[in-house]
Amino acid sequence: MDKPFAITLDPGSSLANHTGSWRTFRPEYLDRLPPCNATCPAGENIQGWLFHAESGDYEAAWRSLTENNPLPAIMGRVCYHPCEGACNRQHVDSSVGINSIERFLGDEAIKRNWQFMKPATQSGKKVLVVGAGPSGLAAAYHLARLGHAVEIQEAGPYAGGMMRFGIPKYRLPREVIEAEVQRIVNLGVTLKLDAKVSSIEESMQAGKFDAAFLAVGAHIGKRAYIPAGTAAKMVDAISVLRSMEGEDKPMLGRRVVVYGGGNTAIDVARTVKRMGAEPIIVYRRTRDKAPAHDFEIEEALQEGVMVKWLSTIKQAEEGEITIEKMALDDKGFPQPTGEFETLAADSVVLALGQDVDLGLLEGVPGLEVKNGTVQVGPNMMTGHPGIFAGGDMVPSERTVTVAVGHGKKAARHIDAWLKGTTYAPPPKHELAGIEKLNTWYYSEAPHVVRPMLDILRRQSSFDEVVQGLDESNALFEARRCLSCGNCFECDNCYGVCPDNAVIKLGPGKRFKFNFDYCKGCGVCVAECPCGAIKMVAEEN
Amino acid sequence: MLKQMEGSRAVAEAVALCRPEVICAYPISPQTHIVEALGEMVKEGALASCEFINVESEFAAMSVAIGASAAGARSYTATASQGLLYMAEAVFNAAGLGLPIVMTVANRAIGAPINIWNDHSDALSQRDSGWLQLFAETNQEALDLHIQAFRLAEELSLPIMVCMDGFILTHAFERVDMPTQEQVDAYLPAYSPRQVLDPDEPVSIGAMVGPEAFMEVRYLAHAKQMEALKLIPAYAAEFKAVFGRDSGGLMHTYRSEDAETIIVAMGSVLGTIKDTVDEMRDSGHRIGVLGITCFRPFPVAAVADALRQAKRFVVLEKSMAIGLGGILAVNVRMAVTGMGLKGYTVVAGLGGRAITMKSLHALFRQGEKDELEPVTFLDLDWKAVNKQLEREKAHRRSGPVAEALLRDVGIVGARNY
Amino acid sequence: MSFQPVKFYQTGTFTVGNRLLPPEERSVQSDSKRFNSINSGHRACQGCGEALGARYAIDAAMEAADGRIIAANATGCLEVFSTPYPETSWQIPWIHSLFGNTAAVATGIAAALKVKGKTGTRVVAQGGDGGTTDIGFGCLSGMFERNDDVLYICYDNGGYMNTGVQRSSATPAAARTSTTPAVGAEPGNVFGQGKFLPAIAMAHDIPYVATATVADLRDLEAKVTRAMEIRGARYIHILVPCPLGWGTASHDTIRMARLAKETGIFPVFEAEHGEIKSVLAIRRPLPVEDYLRPQKRYAHLFGKQPRIDVIAHLQAQADRNIRKYGLQARKGGH
Incomplete structure (x- = not known):
């Protein structure tokens, strides 16, 4: 076409005009730390594995999850999921049911017999892990994946540690533990049961181990002084729970008083309820002050467990106990009132906390023990080089998830120590708080509630109380994830740019900016649903 | 073929012989008979492959012609007087965009006072619009100029006004020699636009041009018109060869x-x-x-x-x-x-x-x-004019001029002298 | 268990794309090979709603017409920032003639295409609110009345922004412009004036009239697509916030459009042959104050002595829209 001068122009020729020179601020893609990941004691990349679950690729999701935690089926049942407490979706409607999806993935992995990938090479180093609880299992798993030869020596007859001896079956079926432990064994970890380590130094020398990770659980119930007649039956809670795993079921009578307000108290009360007894929990403070999770108290109450709040046991005799009413003072501490009451009680179960048996550490030079726990450095190593510790043994919150996190962390430091280096965790991304998100873009989607076993069966059997999600609602729930701080390729930045200055790189490859044309308006940042873009000032 | 017919009809038939593809019409005396005739021809099918669009103003008429021409259609409209002024912005625009629209201007005076009779004020007000302006002496020439105008406009990519005196020519019944379709087809090739809106070869037409190139654009328009000074006699000569009569020229x-x-x-x-x-x-x-x-x-x-x-x-x-x-x-x-x-x-x-x-x-x-x-x-009524001038000198508020003059010359209502 | 069907896609269709949706269900804008009918390098202000709206709309029209679109463009921001010599941003055949004649130019193009039998090529006319509701209104009404085969798209930013933010007949009440300054007893644009062109378009009984905003891309694309299925005169009125004229942050362009819709200030609906067929219900209801406060053109309402009376008047306008068009939020959102 013979185009008239100046007034008729060739199409798209404005590409010659680089409007990027107008910019005073530039957008930058970044990954922010989702609150769920930030709070996960096991250091899971929750948003990362949900990303795969959203597209229905459960195996990829499970593999992503198990990069950090080898026990998803267990975790999906017993983790107290602080992630859900932090989840940004609670500001939209309600938190994503992360724990239920984790369980779904764990169960799916068992159902489909997914196994861990073995390491490509072996390091030639041997590591002894003491205790087959969550911390020991996690450490063994990570060390094995890093190519080290790992042997777990477990004092008890089964693997699982406190997950087995402290958590009732109706919350954690034993076959789930078996399956996830077996998968770790399949990875090449040696598991020795009924192998109590009496002296860590001797065991290490005997097995020619290069390093050790101590992960002994808190199996010893704490006692409290309660004036008691000789005929009064008093046992500790952890013994009761442990005996549930053996042939000799505990003989506690019909009226069982459980003393304490923690999760173990609830567990033991619900356990004896299932055995046909009538448990009464006695706790010195109020429900909202009890350390047990409220949902567990609620489930116990639903099942018919009685609770005497604001009460202490003053005396125990055969067939009955005397309790004193308490009242909270200004500071929320219970104070005696002088009012007494008598309760019929065939036995008293003390659920006042547990201690760790630290006998295996005797004589080890350099170790420091304080308040019943072993002191470790930031790298989880004790004062004795090559001996690391985690889980209930070290000063920390005692949960399965924390223990798993210790195992992972210790494994990384042990690996580095074995190589003569140090492990420096990558710097943490900045937090993706709700203020970084544009929640307009997320569809309305109410939380999927996990089904519960019916109440009669809950009161009479050890069947699992909380049921799992099926594939369809697990997928639905996974898709409720807001992907906080991490691009999920929604194309918003690509679409909303008035200057077509965003380049779409294709599935899985995210986007990049075309700074020849980006004017720095910031619309992409404002309209990014998940807060994965930020504006930074141009230098010149 | 010799025919006795009204000037408007003769122009309409000549335009029809040029196979226009889009005609937009808005009524204004004295051009109305032309588009009425064309509208009828389109509606009855005598003028096939033509869209006849009744628009809501002359401004729209020229604008529709602009769009149609830019999309590659041979486009025609007609107007006069106030209508030409009302479309003035689009008149300039059509020329600036280089769109070969042909428009009949049935010359008529411009108000106020409103007046429907002939003079050349309307066309000459647009003398700097960038349009070529051809003035017909007779109905025969008006007819012939339209045929030449399409050829010239399309060759130059410039719009052309064919001006004919309102009423004196448009409404006069005279004998004209109406050419045949074959003759016109032999003289006027199909429209091959210099630029066209086409998805297969997209362009942006009508860019904003700043000081860096505006004068050049204007000069080029001038240069195009200068080219016409050579083409017009040449096309008139060719016209004579095909149609056998002298018509047009400079x-x-x-x-x-x-x-x-x-x-x-x-x-x-x-x-x-x-x-x-x-x-x-x-x-x-x-x-x-x-x-x-x-x-x-x-x-x-x-x-x-x-x-x-x-x-x-x-x-x-x-x-x-x-x-x-x-x-x-x-x-x-x-x-x-x-x-x-x-x-x-x-x-x-x-x-x-x-x-x-x-x-x-x-x-x-x-x-x-x-x-x-x-x-x-010529023939100015000096007596009336001077009386009014005196009146205005004497009284600041001397009243409406036209009415005063009509009173002075002793008539109410208009009369053709 | 009876829960939601599994078809929940995280963001549904609120986002531009969605990796979980099949590609054919994603927006035109999410396509890495989209037309970019208006290309990079245009000189629109940072965060320009009109540049964005134009690409949304024309790309959708291109998709619907297999890439065969001719556009006529009124004088105004869109024309000026897209085609200053020697560069144009348009990748489609495009013509700018005048400020007030765009609908007529489009009529002419449509007539040419019809007479040449090129019925597969479709015509879009586009202009700002000044070029549409004021100076171009005569030609637009004529195009509507003749039912010419043209889709006219008005990008409404509520004023003559190109010439320095003057009032148009689409400028909302109380808004400050250069010709309705925020001075005197009744600062800003007066109440009781202005016109809502979609309603006037509907009164022409044309086959299709719709409103949209740049905040609801999928809705906008659906409307353009629907319009392109129809022959005859069609009108889409798109609210495009203007950071310059509204006095808003450049990154707030889409947010402002969203607020306009969510407060009920700007009703989003579609109509066929003069009858409303659907409305985009409010999803998260908000008071108009949330929409007004971020805009400097309403800053005089929030001075030391807030103009509660004026804000209430604007709220009443929004409430009237909500009643008239049935925009009330529905349970379960969209």
């Missing part, structure tokens, strides 16, 4: 070979002038005529040549540059710059005022004797 001289006095004019008044000149020639006056057909581009060199041998020229024009005098006269004067000719401007026939041979005889004789004022207003 201008025509009449009995001017040895003339000392040459009367310059445009449009149908040339007939009256020629009759007057014939009579004067018969009585020995050395007087001739120069009829301008092509007002834009103005044929400066040709006009100079035509007037070179004369002693004086008298421009008689149906238009007026208020505050100066003539419009055509200024153009002619520019053509003869430095030639030492005496020149007179005569403003005549505004708003349909009759131009009589009697008045012309007197006027031309005065001219021959160089007794004319530089600017003469």
Whole structure:
């Protein structure tokens, strides 16, 4: 076409005009730390594995999850999921049911017999892990994946540690533990049961181990002084729970008083309820002050467990106990009132906390023990080089998830120590708080509630109380994830740019900016649903 | 084929023979009969492959033509007077975009006072719009000029106004020689636009052009018009070859070979002038005529040549540059710059005022004797004008001029003198 | 268990794309090979709603017409920032003639295409609110009345922004512009003036009239697509916030459009042959104050002595829209 001068122009020729020179601020893609990941004691990349679950690729999701935690089926049942407490979706409607999806993935992995990938090479180093609880299992798993030869020596007859001896079956079926432990064994970890380590130094020398990770659980119930007649039956809670795993079921009578307000108290009360007894929990403070999770108290109450709040046991005799009413003072501490009451009680179960048996550490030079726990450095190593510790043994919150996190962390430091280096965790991304998100873009989607076993069966059997999600609602729930701080390729930045200055790189490859044309308006940042873009000032 | 018909009808039939593809119409006297006829032809199917669009204003009419032309359709419209002014913005735009639209202007005065009769004020108000402007002397020439205009416009990618005197030509029944479709097809090739809106070859038409290139764009428009000065005589010659008659061209001289006095004019008044000149020639006056057909581009060199041998020229024009005098006269004067000719401007026939041979005889004789004022207003009622001027001097609020004048000359309502 | 069907896609269709949706269900804008009918390098202000709206709309029209679109463009921001010599941003055949004649130019193009039998090529006319509701209104009404085969798209930013933010007949009440300054007893644009062109378009009984905003891309694309299925005169009125004229942050362009819709200030609906067929219900209802406060053109309402009366008047206008068009939020959102 013979185009008239100046007034008729060739199409798209404005590409010659680089409007990027107008910019005073530039957008930058970044990954922010989702609150769920930030709070996960096991250091899971929750948003990362949900990303795969959203597209229905459960195996990829499970593999992503198990990069950090080898026990998803267990975790999906017993983790107290602080992630859900932090989840940004609670500001939209309600938190994503992360724990239920984790369980779904764990169960799916068992159902489909997914196994861990073995390491490509072996390091030639041997590591002894003491205790087959969550911390020991996690450490063994990570060390094995890093190519080290790992042997777990477990004092008890089964693997699982406190997950087995402290958590009732109706919350954690034993076959789930078996399956996830077996998968770790399949990875090449040696598991020795009924192998109590009496002296860590001797065991290490005997097995020619290069390093050790101590992960002994808190199996010893704490006692409290309660004036008691000789005929009064008093046992500790952890013994009761442990005996549930053996042939000799505990003989506690019909009226069982459980003393304490923690999760173990609830567990033991619900356990004896299932055995046909009538448990009464006695706790010195109020429900909202009890350390047990409220949902567990609620489930116990639903099942018919009685609770005497604001009460202490003053005396125990055969067939009955005397309790004193308490009242909270200004500071929320219970104070005696002088009012007494008598309760019929065939036995008293003390659920006042547990201690760790630290006998295996005797004589080890350099170790420091304080308040019943072993002191470790930031790298989880004790004062004795090559001996690391985690889980209930070290000063920390005692949960399965924390223990798993210790195992992972210790494994990384042990690996580095074995190589003569140090492990420096990558710097943490900045937090993706709700203020970084544009929640307009997320569809309305109410939380999927996990089904519960019916109440009669809950009161009479050890069947699992909380049921799992099926594939369809697990997928639905996974898709409720807001992907906080991490691009999920929604194309918003690509679409909303008035200057077509965003380049779409294709599935899985995210986007990049075309700074020849980006004017720095910031619309992409404002309209990014998940807060994965930020504006930074141009230098010149 | 010889036919007796109204001028408007003749133009409509000629336009139809040019196979227009989009015609947009808005009624305004005295062009209305043209588009009425075309509308009928489209509706009855006589003019096939043509969209006839009744628009809501002249502004829209020209705008529809702009769009149609830019999309590659041969486009036509017609207007007059106020309508031309109402579309003025689009008139300039069509030329600026280089769109070869052909438009008939049935010349009519511009208000206020509103007046439906003939003069050339409307077309000449658009003389700098970038359109070519051709003025027809007769209905035959009006008809012929439309055929030439489509060819010329499309060759140059410039729009053309074919101007014909309202009522005097548009409404006059005369004999015309209507060409055949075959003749027109032989003369006028299919429209092959210089630029077109086409998804297969996209362009942006109508960019904003700043100081860095605007003057060049304007110069190029001027250069295009200058090209027309060569093409117009050439196409007129080709026209003669196909249709067998002289029509169009830049201008025509009449009995001017040895003339000392040459009367310059445009449009149908040339007939009256020629009759007057014939009579004067018969009585020995050395007087001739120069009829301008092509007002834009103005044929400066040709006009100079035509007037070179004369002693004086008298421009008689149906238009007026208020505050100066003539419009055509200024153009002619520019053509003869430095030639030492005496020149007179005569403003005549505004708003349909009759131009009589009697008045012309007197006027031309005065001219021959160089007794004319530089600017003469033919047959002006000086008595009425002076009375009003006196009145206005005496009273700040002297009332409406037109009404006062009508009272003074003793008529209520209009009358054709 | 009876829960939601599994078809929940995280963001549904609120986002531009969605990796979980099949590609054919994603927006035109999410396509890495989208037309970019208006290309990079245009000179619109940072965060220009009109540049964005134009690409949304024309790309959707291109998709619907297999890439065969001719556009006529009124004088105004869109024209000026897209085609200053020597560069144009348009990748489609495009013509700018005048400020007030765009609908007529489009009519002419449509007539040419019809007479040449090129019925597969479609015509879009586009202009700002000044070029549409004011100076171009005569030609637009004529195009509507003749039912010419043209889709006219008005990008409404509520004023003559190109010439320095003057009032148009689409400027909302109380808004400050250069010709309705925030001075005197009744600062800003007066109440009781202005016109809502979609309603006037509907009164022409044309086959299709719709409103949209740049905040609801999928809705906008659906409307353009629907319009392109129809022959005859069609009108889409798109609210495009203007950071310059509204006095808003450049990154707030989409947010402002969203607020306009969510407060009920700007009703989003579609109509066929003069009858409303659907409305985009409010999803998260908000008071108009939330929409007004971020805009400097309403800053005079929030001075030391807030103009509670004026804000209430504007709220009443929004409430009237909500009643008239049935925009009330529905349970379960969209």
